[in-house]
Amino acid sequence: MLYNTLRQYEYIVAVADTGSLTGAASLLNVSQPSLSVAITRVEAQLGQPVFLRRKGSSVNITPYGHGVIEGARALLQQAEEIERGPAKAPPFVIGFFEDIAPWYLAPALEKMHFQFPTMHFKAREGRFSDLADDLSEGRVDLAISYDVGFEGRFDRRVVQTIAPVAFLSRDHPLASRSSLELAELTTHPVLLFDEDLSEHFVRGLFDKLRLSPTIKQRVRSLELMRSLAAHGAGVGISYARPPCDVSYDGKPLVTVPISTAEAAADISLIWSALRNPEPRFSEILDALSQL
Structure with a gap:
């Protein structure tokens, strides 16, 4: 005191x-x-x-x-x-959900540096709860993430709506399908991400559709999920889809879109409703919406 x-x-x-x-x-x-x-x-x-x-x-x-x-x-x-006030403006920090950062982080920073050359931008990765805390406590100005776990005083702008995919081994009975319904996965063991909000979101989706999947294993990373799926350990369910059909350990796998309409999820720009907007905040929103 x-x-x-x-x-x-x-x-x-x-x-x-x-x-x-x-x-x-x-x-x-x-x-x-x-x-x-x-x-x-x-x-x-x-x-x-x-x-x-x-x-x-x-x-x-x-x-x-x-x-x-x-x-x-x-x-x-x-x-x-x-x-x-600080003599030099602090950097504008953009947060990225870890699983989609490889798709968005580098292009976003490149675009920001080109379009706003007088501003300083930094990137920060995190899980859902990390990003929500960072936004609320001012460590992050704006986040690009699936809109999961951002309860309370947050504003958002949807930039893309995407469907999940299923990762399967080449010899899986469903591997030849062009698309799948979630209901078709309930007779096969599934792999989910080991994060409270992520798992809660997917399990909530199954509950909404009155489906009861068998959870074979929970994983912390996308590539571990793909590797296990490639080796036949279960069907991986993810909203991130790498462009290649080979896991890190060189095992081929199949990626099949999940067409269940209720499974679609938004990727959004999310920010605290309590923050004091930067003078060019709306321009930054517009630029990132075009990614």
Whole structure:
């Protein structure tokens, strides 16, 4: 807890600069008795004298007081900088949901640097809950993500609606299909992402359709899901679709779109409804909407 105010520290610095209570009182436009009382209170709180004061003579700074005055100057300067605002605008931070960052992060930054050359942009990856916290607490200005888990005071703009896909081994009974319904997957073990909000979203979708899938395994990464699916460990369900049909370990797999209408999900630009928009915020929204 702070017991001394910035104004009181301002008094101390003024006395140090002018060398007297009279000069400091005139500089600050306060009465000398009020100034003297304020300094006495500060010294009482600190437990040591900052000045040696003798009636009718200038004040002397104690050895302890020199350290206090140095700290007070730095504190006042920092407070002034906070009120004045940063001399250089902070970077505009764009957050990306981890699974779609490989598709959007690099093109987004490239577009931003080209279209807004005087601004500084940074990127940040995270899961659903991470991005929601980052937006709420000001670490991220804008997020590109599936609209999952962003409850409360958030605004959004849909940029794309996509359907999920199923990852299957080459010899899976459903591998020859051009599209699949979610209901067709309930007789096969499925692989889901091991993240509360992601799994909650997919399980909620199954519940909505009154389907009861068998969860074979939960995974943390898209490529692990694809690898397990390629080896016949289950059917992976994902909204991210890499352009190749080979897993990281070189095993071929098949990617089949899921055509169930209710399974479609939005990729959105999401931001806190409480943030103070940048002057060019709407232009940034428009530019990112074109990705």
